[in-house]
Amino acid sequence: MKVRVKFRKNGAMRFIGHLDVMRYFQKAMIRADIPIAFSEGFSPHQIMSFANPLGIGVTSDGEYFDIELARPISSKKAVKQLNDAMVEGMEVVSFLQIAEEKKKTGMAIVAGADYLSSVTRGSFPENWKEQAEAFMEQDQILIVKKTKRSEKEVDIKPMIYRFEVREESLYLQVATGSVENLKPGLVMQAFANFLGVPEESTAFANHRLDLYADIGEEGERNLVTLESLGQVIEE
Amino acid sequence: MRKLALSDDILMTVEKPARYIGNEVNSVMKNPEETEIRFAFAFPEQYEIGMSHLGMKILYDMFNRRDDVWCERVFSPWVDLHKIMKEKNIPLFALESQDPISSFDFLGITIQFEMCYTNILQILDLGHIPMHALDRGMEDPFVIGGGPCTYNPEPLADFFDIFYIGEGETVYDELFDQYKEWKKSGKSRQEFLEAAAGIEGLYVPQFYDVSYNDDGTIAAFVPNNEHARPTIKKQVMTDVTNAVYPEKPVVPFIKAVQDRVVLEIQRGCIRGCRFCQAGMIYRPTRERGVDKLKEYARNMIKNTGYEEISLSSLSSSDYSQLEELVNFLIDEFKDQSVNISLPSLRIDSFSLDVMSKVQDVRKSSVTFAPEAGSQRMRNVINKGLTEEDILGGAGKAFDGGWTRVKLYFMLGLPTETEEDMKEIARLSDRVARRYYEIPKEERHGKCQIVASSSFFIPKPFTPLQWATMFTPEEYIRRAYIVKHEFLEQLNRKSLKYNWHEADVTMLEGTFARGDRRLCKTLEEAYHTGCLFDSWSDFYDHEKWMRAFEHTGADLDFYTTRPRSLDEKFPWDFIDIGVTKNFLKREWENAMDEKVTANCREKCSGCGAGTFGGGVCIESKS
Structure with a gap:
């Protein structure tokens, strides 16, 4: 049976990197007595795969990984047992059965993520809320992407699905996953540039709200949360 | 949610921020208002190393079983954070509460190896705790040292209020009870140290005077305070089966060395x-x-x-x-x-x-520690492993499918001759020969025999504590003799030989058998930038040599000088x-x-x- 686990990562846990979060959950499975399945072979390992990694420093209410169960366990029981084994800042939200076909599971289906971002160091000019709209009305949003070998200019506008003011924060929904991937920090940096705020003087807190799969057809985008693709396992 | 001691900006800059945030599975949180004793337990090395240490886990667990004690962990901030904390004057904090350690009642430091001594001074320095015990006041924590290096605590005597000699399970409870009584009484700092000195196994270095002979050896080591015992008895937990054991050890987020x-x-x-x-x-x-x-x-x-x-x-x-x-x-x-x-x-x-x-047999290796190449040399060090044991064991391993063997040796042992050195290479070759005795069609390719040697360092309370050390040049000369002998061997293509650095060996040997006059040298070395000396990337031999020169300490006195059987050693009071x-x-x-x-x-x-x-x-x- 395939299961999708959704969890939150907040507080000090934002400084725990992706690989360490994986190791953390491998141990949590044992502490929480989750009947997870192991791979075959001389050194068996838990069958577990994580969705899009979250950058260090970013908090989240919508993180996911999929596991394979050796025996069934109810969603309610599993969530309780896992939360009893969590540390402060980590919380399991749901534990849901998902379809067996590879195409719909795995983490290849991740297509988008949304974030709330706010300024934690430095400040934006007073009219930043009005400027947010103007920012998205540009034909192109060009940023310089630095790789080890080269620097190149990229238009990130097609990867920004939504960019809206929410009280003192910005809400953004961006392309995420193996096909296209945009980090929220880059968008905020581009917006700061647009406002004429020097790059070094600002820092942002980014909080991921959820991860989405695209179930739209014929090029039409239709984003649904990864959680919505699962079903409760009853007692 | 806990407030972290370091800002986001800093945590985002440093390597592995998980070293500094605490919050690990099984780490112990308590209400500071409800605990009478705050104990900061420091392992003066990188987090990943300190978190692998069993002794710390045992005492952390044991202390926290008491409702009146909250024991928290402290590790050496890595070099990147060290720089930031010095620049911004950020006080060193304990991982659980993230509170500065200067506000604690005790700072316990476990001292596992000599090459962490500068890191101890870093903890005091970053902790905003006066480095010298004599300069500490009522607001400062009591600094207490434990672990194997306290079997000769003298090179650290100036920096500690108390050393706990022996296994931690026995008298900490008594010390904590005395502390609570003292705290209520309003007595002086010295009076608490006197009470501590009355507990068996606890050594308060400031209560002893040391005088020296003209040749630099110790003439007398005598108490200057009536509460101080002339000899300090090592603490032993006789019944280990019924001793406490940490059944819920802290699980680090990042990979520890022993994970x-x-x-x-x-x-x-x-x-x-x-x-x-x-x-x-x-x-x-x-x-x-x-x-x-x-x-x-x-x-x-x-x-x-x-x-x-x-x-x-x-x-x-x-x-x-x-x-x-x-x-x-x-x-x-x-x-x-x-x-x-x-x-x-x-x-x-x-x-x-x-x-x-x-x-997995194919991926693993078998390890032997013959320590010396010749039987004569193994008899000198009383290593009861015979060549028959080694070749027999290796043979069985080869028959079982293993092809990789590791061999550990020491060089620079007392009475060592050139023959003894060369035997390291020859013994390694004989192990390889044993492999090639297996018919070719039954073998799994070539075998790989990796021999490594470290240079022998005489340690206090060992039968070889009277041995003389050699100069770094002499150590290297011996390693080259072994290396050349390896090249002469029949199976040299299946053999590999590594040896340890000689400069660090000499320094470790100096502090191992050093006395309290070395405190000055150590302090000078720290102030000139020596830190993380066990890491070859950071060990700065020239700085150390200058520190010895500036403080008038003579390396040869501690290393190459012959010691007579009736010499009074700095650790003889234990x-x-x-x-x-x-x-x-x-x-x-x-x-x-x-x-x-x-x-x-x-x-x-x-x-x-x-x-x-x-x-x-x-x-x-």
């Missing part, structure tokens, strides 16, 4: 190798009951979620219930894919059988049970190349029997 459940199966070692400090200071050898260990193993896997369990002891093969324990572990965890690792095992049919069950007479006898046996039986074969009357426990009473009960 697994650790089961301490016994303390001490019956073997009596003459170079080995652990083999002497942890006498008598005491086993933990196998039923308790089984229970711990089950509980600890469940409490941590680790997928690996490792046995810990100086010589696992000497544990009398080993077979029962190992079979239990294999059986118990076979469905949970828990790996079992068995270090310090004698290579024989039993251990090879076990190893083939718990690890009573470890094992007597100086026994050590002298063993030194003479070493010079005569005479082997001494192990504790189970025959008691050699070392003196540890005074503790009335472990192997000393085995045959009597």
Whole structure:
């Protein structure tokens, strides 16, 4: 049976990197007595795969990984047992059965993520809320992407699905996953540039709200949360 | 939600911020308002190393069982954070509460190896705690040291209020109770130290005066305070089976060096190798009951979620219930894919059988520690491993499918001749020859024999504590003799030889047998930038040499100088049970190349029997 686990990562846990979060959950499975399945072979390992990694420093209410169960366990029981084994800042939200076909599971289906971002160091000019709209009305949003070998200019506008003011924060929904991937920090940096705020003087807190799969057809985008693709396992 | 001591900006800049945020599984949170004693327990090394240490886990667990104590962890901030904390004047904090350690009641520092001494000063410095015990006031914590290096605490004497000599399980409760009483009484700092000095096993260095002879050796070491004892008796937990054990150890987020459940199966070692400090200071050898260990193993896997369990002891093969324990572990965890690792095992049919069950033969290697190449030299150091054992064990391993063998040696041992050195290469070759005796069609390609040598460092409370060291040039010369001999061997293409650095060896040897006059040198070295000296990337030999020069300390005095049998050593005031007479006898046996039986074969009357426990009473009960 395939299961999708959704969890939150907040507080000090934002400084725990992706690989360490994986190791953390491998141990949590044992502490929480989750009947997870192991791979075959001389050194068996838990069958577990994580969705899009979250950058260090970013908090989240919508993180996911999929596991394979050796025996069934109810969603309610599993969530309780896992939360009893969590540390402060980590919380399991749901534990849901998902379809067996590879195409719909795995983490290849991740297509988008949304974030709330706010300024934690430095400040934006007073009219930043009005400027947010103007920012998205540009034909192109060009940023310089630095790789080890080269620097190149990229238009990130097609990867920004939504960019809206929410009280003192910005809400953004961006392309995420193996096909296209945009980090929220880059968008905020581009917006700061647009406002004429020097790059070094600002820092942002980014909080991921959820991860989405695209179930739209014929090029039409239709984003649904990864959680919505699962079903409760009853007692 | 806890507030972190470091800002986001800093945590986002430094390497591995997880080292500084605490919050790990099983870390202990308490209400500071409800705890009378705040204890900061420091391991003066990188987080990943400190988090691997069993002693710290034991005491963390034991202290936190008391409702009136909150014990928290502290590690050396890595070099990147060190710089930031110095620049911004950020005080060093404990991981759990994130509170500055200067506000704690105690700062306990475990001292595991000599090359962490500058890191100790870093902790005091970043902790905003006066470096010298004599400069501390009522607001400052009491700084207490423990661990193997406190068997000669003198090179650190100026920086500590108290040293705890021996195993931590015995008198901390008494110290905490005394502390609570003192805190209420409004008495002076000195009066608490006097109370501490009254507890067996606790040493307050400022209560002793040392005078020196013209040749620089110690003339007298005498108490200057009526509460101070002339000798300090090592603390021993006689009944280890019923001692506390950390069944819910803290599980780090990042990978520690030893990232697994650790089961301490016994303390001490019956073997009596003459170079080995652990083999002497942890006498008598005491086993933990196998039923308790089984229970711990089950509980600890469940409490941590680790997928690996490792046995810990100086010589696992000497544990009398080993077979029962190992079979239990294999059986118990076979469905949970828990790996079992068995270090310090004698290579024989039993251990090879076990190893083939718990690890992948093709990927693993078998390890021998002959320590010396020739039988003559092994007799000098009383290493009871014969060439027959090594070749026989290696042969069985080869027959079982292993192709990789590691061999550990020491160079620079007392009485060592060129022949002894060359035997390291020849013995390695004979191991390889044993492999090529197997018919070609049954072999798995070539074998790989990796020999490494470290330079021998005489340690206090060992029979070889009288030995002279050599200059770094001489060490390197010896390593080259071995290296050249390796090139002469028939199977040289299957052999590999590595040796350790010589400069650090000399420094470690200096502090191992040093005295309190070295405190100045150490302080000078820290202030000129020496830190993380056990990391070859950071060890700065020139800075150290300048520190010796500026403080007028003579390296040769501590290293290459011959010591007479009646010399008064800086550590002679400590009573470890094992007597100086026994050590002298063993030194003479070493010079005569005479082997001494192990504790189970025959008691050699070392003196540890005074503790009335472990192997000393085995045959009597």
